[in-house]
Amino acid sequence: xxxxxxxxxxxxxxxxxxxxxxxxxxxxxxxxxxxxxxxxxxxxxxxxxxxxxxxxxxxxxxxxxxxxxxxxxxxxxxxxxxxxxxxxxxxxxxxxxxxxxxxxxxxxxxxxxxxxxxxxxxxxxxxxxxxxxxxxxxxxxxxxxxxxxxxxxxxxxxxxxxxxxxxxxxxxxxxxxxxxxxxxxxxxxxxxxxxxxxxxxxxxxxxxxxxxxxxxxxxxxxxxxxxxxxxxxxxxxxxxxxxxxxxxxxxxxxxxxxxxxxxxxxxxxxxxxxxxxxxxxxxxxxxxxxxxxxxxxxxxxxxxxxxxxxxxxxxxxxxxxxxxxxxxxxxxxxxxxxxxxxxxxxxxxxxxxxxxxxxxxxxxxxxxxxxxxxxxxxxxxxxxxxxxxxxxxxxxxxxxxxxxxxx
Amino acid sequence: xxxxxxxxxxxxxxxxxxxxxxxxxxxxxxxxxxxxxxxxxxxxxxxxxxxxxxxxxxxxxxxxxxxxxxxxxxxxxxxxxxxxxxxxxxxxxxxxxxxxxxxxx
Numbered sequence: 001x002x003x004x005x006x007x008x009x010x011x012x013x014x015x016x017x018x019x020x021x022x023x024x025x026x027x028x029x030x031x032x033x034x035x036x037x038x039x040x041x042x043x044x045x046x047x048x049x050x051x052x053x054x055x056x057x058x059x060x061x062x063x064x065x066x067x068x069x070x071x072x073x074x075x076x077x078x079x080x081x082x083x084x085x086x087x088x089x090x091x092x093x094x095x096x097x098x099x100x101x102x103x104x105x106x107x108x109x110x111x112x113x114x115x116x117x118x119x120x121x122x123x124x125x126x127x128x129x130x131x132x133x134x135x136x137x138x139x140x141x142x143x144x145x146x147x148x149x150x151x152x153x154x155x156x157x158x159x160x161x162x163x164x165x166x167x168x169x170x171x172x173x174x175x176x177x178x179x180x181x182x183x184x185x186x187x188x189x190x191x192x193x194x195x196x197x198x199x200x201x202x203x204x205x206x207x208x209x210x211x212x213x214x215x216x217x218x219x220x221x222x223x224x225x226x227x228x229x230x231x232x233x234x235x236x237x238x239x240x241x242x243x244x245x246x247x248x249x250x251x252x253x254x255x256x257x258x259x260x261x262x263x264x265x266x267x268x269x270x271x272x273x274x275x276x277x278x279x280x281x282x283x284x285x286x287x288x289x290x291x292x293x294x295x296x297x298x299x300x301x302x303x304x305x306x307x308x309x310x311x312x313x314x315x316x317x318x319x320x321x322x323x324x325x326x327x328x329x330x331x332x333x334x335x336x337x338x339x340x341x342x343x344x345x346x347x348x349x350x351x352x353x354x355x356x357x358x359x360x361x362x363x364x365x366x367x368x369x370x371x372x373x374x375x376x377x378x379x380x381x382x383x384x385x386x387x388x389x390x391x392x393x394x395x396x397x398x399x400x401x402x403x404x405x406x407x
Numbered sequence: 408x409x410x411x412x413x414x415x416x417x418x419x420x421x422x423x424x425x426x427x428x429x430x431x432x433x434x435x436x437x438x439x440x441x442x443x444x445x446x447x448x449x450x451x452x453x454x455x456x457x458x459x460x461x462x463x464x465x466x467x468x469x470x471x472x473x474x475x476x477x478x479x480x481x482x483x484x485x486x487x488x489x490x491x492x493x494x495x496x497x498x499x500x501x502x503x504x505x506x507x508x509x510x511x512x
Contacts, residue, residue, distance in 0.1 A: 015472075016472075016473055017473060018473075019473070110475065111475075114475075140476065143472060143474065144472070144473075144474025144475055144476045144477070144478075145474075145475055145476070146475045146476060208500075209502075210499075210500055210501055210502040211500055211501045211502065212501075212502040238488065241494060242494075242497065242498060242501045243501045243502075286502075287502055295476055311481075311485065312479070312481045312484075315479070315481060315484040315485060315487075315488050316476075316479055316484070318484075318488050318497060319479065319484055319487075319488075321497065321500055322493075322496075322497050322500070324500075329475075329477065330475050330476070353418045356423070357418070357438050357441055357442055358438060358477075359434035359435050359437075359438055360434075360473070362426075362427060362434040362437045362438060363434045365427050366427060366430070366434075369427075375424065375427070375428070376424070376427075377424065378420035378421070378423050378424050379420050380420050390418075390420050390423075
């Protein structure tokens with residue numbers, strides 16, 4: 001235990017990649033200090049959703065220490081043990097209810113869910129978290145977060161290739177859309193992650209295969225279901241040229257009622273309707289179980305036809321598929337972090353050049369190196385350089401789940 | 408001649424690991440260089456350790472946020488995917504039905 005106190009703080013700067021760094025810190029057990037968080041912004045320091053994420057992190061771990069500076073531009077985080085939804089630590093009946101208040105509605109629920117799912121396999125006990133509240137947006141958001149349907153259909157299945165497959169479920173209890181200024185979302189989504197492992201399996205993913213089917217979910221919240229039909233129709237119109245096996249589910253739900261505590265007006269019951277909207281998420285699956293996803297949603301101010309959205313989503317999917325590689329940009333973080341947390345062996349994954357040539361990927365590579373000490377290796381896949389794919393090899397850290405010495 | 412030839416090639420895997428190690432470059436600059444979009448900077452790369460110009464360009468990055476869905480220019484995408492050549496090129500990435508069975512591994 002003494003070694004924890006002498007561990008030096010790893011220094012970082014800036015607000016970008018905050019969740020990734022907190023995640024890496026928690027997984028590797030190394031304390032970090034992040035400074036210069038939006039120093040020159042008109043609203044300096046951490047945003048409400050970032051502090052809310054730290055709070056969530058605190059409730060699934062035990063013994064974490066978090067310190068903010070007065071302005072919130074500096075953060076010191078000493079991670080604790082990942083306990084999951086253990087009884088007595090904020091969880092009631094094995095379920096941890098985490099509220100996302102209204103001021104966090106800028107980000108979608110997936111912004112919380114993707115990092116949370118990454119912690120879950122390394123927890124001591126199974127994880128069962130319900131995200132709810134006025135700021136819980138289940139659809140895709142203008143801030144660039146994917147919808148929870150994408151998390152469910154495109155990201156969680158990836159854990160299977162790491163040998164993590166049992167008891168993983170994401171339930172959308174109440175759908176909601178990105179709210180306009182001053183409105184609430186009010187979605188509710190439950191993540192059950194029941195498969196904890198000692199170490200994720202080493203991944204070798206070299207063959208991207210061919211896309212064999214496309215699935216999707218079209219959702220309409222508080223608006224007519226014909227919006228779904230129109231989105232599906234145009235999306236299929238584009239995609240039918242490529243693959244006949246396209247099936248898009250349609251989900252029409254009412255806008256969630258919110259018991260508003262923050263304001264007195266509204267109708268007599270004190271409830272108000274959440275934001276309305278519609279959106280589409282498409283997932284293409286290849287013969288080797290590589291997935292590519294695309295996501296669009298109507299903006300909160302409205303003014304977009306479902307036909308446009310359907311088309312945009314289909315084009316976005318084609319673009320992702322054409323970028324190549326076994327892993328697309330949305331799930332890059334999940335796959336590469338799980339590889340880095342694997343056993344002390346070299347895992348390999350094949351990535352498209354343009355997937356790798358993004359700021360996120362480069363920064364992720366640097367951050368992983370800072371935390372684990374091992375840099376990624378790169379080589380081209382084929383003999384000649386006309387190949388558009390690059391093999392990234394990642395050395396696992398070989399420590400894995402400290403709460404679980406026996407698998 | 409070989410030197411000239413080499414320099415022009417973007418997306419070399421070996422370059423990427425070298426660029427990633429060089430912590431003086433911001434991720435955006437790494438991406439740009441690796442893609443070969445900044446030709447004039449390539450020239451001075453050898454002594455970039457010392458005379459690397461001031462890296463005060465972080466300000467425009469200060470307002471950006473992390474995104475999972477990148478921005479797309481949908482008009483350009485529509486044009487791209489209406490084009491028959493592009494459609495045909497991408498079709499090889501799809502397993503098409505039963506009718507043309509096993510003509511592609």
